[in-house]
Amino acid sequence: MRCSYWFILKLSFFVIFIVLIWRTSQFYCTNQQSIDTSIASTTILTSSSSAPCPSPSACPTDCPSSSSSSSILLPSSISRSEIVHIAVVLALAKETSHIAEFHLLYESWRFIQIFSPLSEQVIIDLIVFCELPSCYQLPVNCIPLSYNYKLNLIPDCFYQKLEDQIVSDWKDYLYMTSIAFMVTPQYQQATINYKWILRVDQDAILSPGLFLGLLRKHPIKLQKKQFGGLGHGTEFTNIRLRMIAKKLGYTHMGIHNLCSTWLVSPKDSIKIANLTTHIGRYLLRNEFGRHVPGIEDLPNIGEWPKWWRGVTSLYAGEIAINHIYSSSLSHQHEVSVLDHPSDSQDSLWSAWHIHCLHNPTYFAKFRHRDDLYYFLRRSQTKRIRIIKDYYSAQSIIKGIIDEFYGTYMRNETVTGKISVRDYVTVLAWIKAYAATGAINL
Secondary structure, three states: OHHHHHHHHHHHHHHHHHHHHHHHHHHHHHHHHHHHHHOOEEEEEEOOOOOOOOOOOOOOOOOOOOOOOEEEEEEOOOOHHHOEEEEEEEEEOOOHHHHHHHHHHHHHHHHHHHOOOHHHHEEEEEEEEEOOOHHHHOOOOEEEHHHOOOOOOOOOEEEEEOOHHHHHHOOOOHHHHHHHHHHOHHHHHHHOOOOEEEEOOOOEEEOOHHHHHHOOOOOOOOOOOEEEEOOOOOHHHHHHHHHHHHHHOOOOOOOOOEEEEEEEOHHHHHHHHHHHHHHHHHHHHHOOOOOOOOOOOOOOOEEOOOEEHHHHHHHHHHHHHHHHOOOOOOHHHEEOOOOEEOOOOOEHHHOOEEEOOOOOOOOOHHHHHHHHHHHHHOOHHHHHHHHHHOOHHHHHHHHHHHHHHHHHHHOOOOOOOOEHHHHHHHHHHHHHHHHHHHOOO
């Protein structure tokens, strides 16, 4: 009888144990399903207390009411077919000033990734062809280009050593290496699957407005090809370039002042680079010097801005672009959203790509370089005091973010009061402050 009692007691405990396991597994499966279905939405907290629902489907039953903060639900389940992949490509020389300028470009590339959900819809990779030893001075998460097996859903930074032969071939005009790398097999293989190529110089800065442009949400219409339009010559320059194009058998459509930034397809970027390097070699050999008809009164290197050897790559690129797109090129393809001056007082959102120019204004790269030099010469105590007093830096960053979420989230055109110059200045100084902290300076 006693054995039967203990048997029944053990059996009861066993049954209870089995029921607990069953109920626990049922609870887990039910909640796991809930988690899986809700992962397609991302919650963004905003400072507005009365932000409306972006759509009825985003919050079908309980839209947030007035409170200290409100939640806006954004769809983050974006299909691969909807994602736009773009590669920002450049060559980086070994000069220390160029390396410093690249780090500002890199900081802007990192900064714009915070603008979700646009940064989930447009994946911007950075591809650097670097002349040694600049490859050794890149940020740690820039990895060899050989690891670029496929397009990822997160932005990557890649680098490739610039071939010694390219540097040697253009030793008399090293600026052309910033284009010549695009005719290499490594470049062609690495970029073939991207939708867009944004070819830039190392002194460029990316604006969050680039996302709006590529998603066709910007007032400036996205074309199949677009180029920075920034004056770098006179009417004498324009006449001379048309004359040279005709002499060489190329078609020139009269579109001048095309700057160094191209937004084109991978295939077209290679085509432009090939012809630009070919024409550039001709110009360097035949179109500078007092013996050349029409410029006998100019020095051998020319005279800025009339006819200047230092911008041969721009002259060659202009002829190449006019010829390649002779059936479709017009003034709508030279746009202010590319190569937008870094000292501009226009709204940041009016630019997709910013170029630090050679002038004495603020923000121009030479002026900032001088100010940075004087900043580093100060004692550590004074530098810390300057950093602490520079309260406007974070307020400007916050202002840019607020401008975006305050307008885009209401499906309005993104506009704002933060200027291009303010954005570039703040990025440059925050980068400098972080660098001094990293090396305990």
